[in-house]
Amino acid sequence: MSIKQIMVIGAGQMGAGIAQVFAQSGLRVKLNDMNEEALNKGLTGIERRLDRAVDKEKMTGQEKERAWKNLEGTVDLRSASNCDLVIEAVVENMEVKTKVFQSLDAITPEHAILASNTSSLPITEIAAATKRPSQVIGMHFMNPVPVMKLVEVIRALQTNDETYETIKELTEKLNKTSVEVHDFPGFVSNRILMPMINEAIYTVYEGVASVEDVDSVMKLGMNHPMGPLTLADFIGLDTCLYIMEVLHDGFGDSKYRPCPLLRQYVKAGWLGKKSGRGFYSYE
Ligand code: CAA
Numbered sequence: 001m002s003i004k005q006i007m008v009i010g011a012g013q014m015g016a017g018i019a020q021v022f023a024q025s026g027l028r029v030k031l032n033d034m035n036e037e038a039l040n041k042g043l044t045g046i047e048r049r050l051d052r053a054v055d056k057e058k059m060t061g062q063e064k065e066r067a068w069k070n071l072e073g074t075v076d077l078r079s080a081s082n083c084d085l086v087i088e089a090v091v092e093n094m095e096v097k098t099k100v101f102q103s104l105d106a107i108t109p110e111h112a113i114l115a116s117n118t119s120s121l122p123i124t125e126i127a128a129a130t131k132r133p134s135q136v137i138g139m140h141f142m143n144p145v146p147v148m149k150l151v152e153v154i155r156a157l158q159t160n161d162e163t164y165e166t167i168k169e170l171t172e173k174l175n176k177t178s179v180e181v182h183d184f185p186g187f188v189s190n191r192i193l194m195p196m197i198n199e200a201i202y203t204v205y206e207g208v209a210s211v212e213d214v215d216s217v218m219k220l221g222m223n224h225p226m227g228p229l230t231l232a233d234f235i236g237l238d239t240c241l242y243i244m245e246v247l248h249d250g251f252g253d254s255k256y257r258p259c260p261l262l263r264q265y266v267k268a269g270w271l272g273k274k275s276g277r278g279f280y281s282y283e
């Protein structure tokens with residue numbers, strides 16, 4: 001199936017990055033958020049990153065203009081009515097995502113594929129909330145989207161082969177590598193990554209070592225590009241907690257219990273880089 005017009009729902013750190021890579025790859029993309037402020041934040045971030053790429057001579061001014069022209073911002077979800085593919089990247093909450101999918105199901109053309117960038121929520125359940133479950137799929141990009149090469153492509157129980165093949169081919173067009181994953185809590189990426197981050201939070205909670213020292217162990221001792229607590233701040237502590245809850249509920253195993261300190265930080269509104277404070281301060 002040929003994908004010509006795409007829409008990304010949610011102009012946060014993931015949605016804006018996803019829209020950027022589509023626009024850079026020559027595909028027309030609309031970026032949507034609930035209000036002008038959130039939308040403009042996403043669009044401004046894209047423009048800043050494109051300008052930086054021109055300054056660093058990784059892109060010409062003309063290439064930047066071409067990418068920018070492929071991009072359109074909108075706060076009106078009805079503008080999805082001419083889209084072949086919609087990728088949802090709103091908050092990691094099943095109720096919110098289900099509502100978005102049901103609205104999209106009513107607005108988009110019959111042939112359109114509806115994809116979710118969810119980090120951990122069951123695609124099978126999202127698909128079941130629509131009248132086109134065989135055209136629903138997980139397209140899980142990694143953060144920061146313009147840099148990271150992987151896309152986990154998650155097949156819901158209902159996803160048909162045509163939908164899977166279309167998304168796999170599209171991922172290649174973006175110059176990224178896809179991995180086929182079946183629909184289990186946390187998929188592969190977060191089933192492995194998030195318990196490590198949660199354990200790093202436990203080591204701080206139990207007073208084993210300081211935030212900086214835990215990060216140093218993993219950066220200098222294991223050659224990770226970022227320590228787990230820096231990475232948790234980068235991902236967003238609310239997102240980390242949602243993912244741990246999905247793993248805990250989904251597997252019913254106490255090894256996935258979210259660290260109480262993570263819960264406390266989220267309750268305090270200390271969500272990491274995006275809120276100015278998490279395990280580190282960004283003010
Ligand atoms: N957005 C876009 N581009 C970014 C960026 C951002 N937030 N941060 C850095 N970059 C780009 C820079 O512009 C630079 O690009 P060029 O080489 O083209 O100039 C490049 O990345 C390297 O940046 P820096 O030299 O400033 O910094 P670095 O070498 O320390 O790399 C990093 C930054 C790529 C983020 C690196 O620290 C890293 O790989 N960290 C780990 C990231 C990771 O694990 N991501 C997965 C998170 S989990 C997930 O996404 C799944 C989930 O569901 C939660």
Ligand code: NAD
Nearest residue numbers: 010011012013014033034038089090091092118119143235
């Ligand atoms: P974010 O908080 O940066 O952005 C979410 C955006 O969605 C906000 O701009 C918000 O205004 C918008 N939004 C919320 N409800 C909406 C609605 N009904 N319609 C339109 N817009 C709406 O979050 P994020 O980090 O970009 O995460 C988005 C999704 O991507 C989540 O499902 C998350 O689990 C997943 N994800 C996150 C990461 C990460 O590292 N942060 C990595 C991969 C996947």
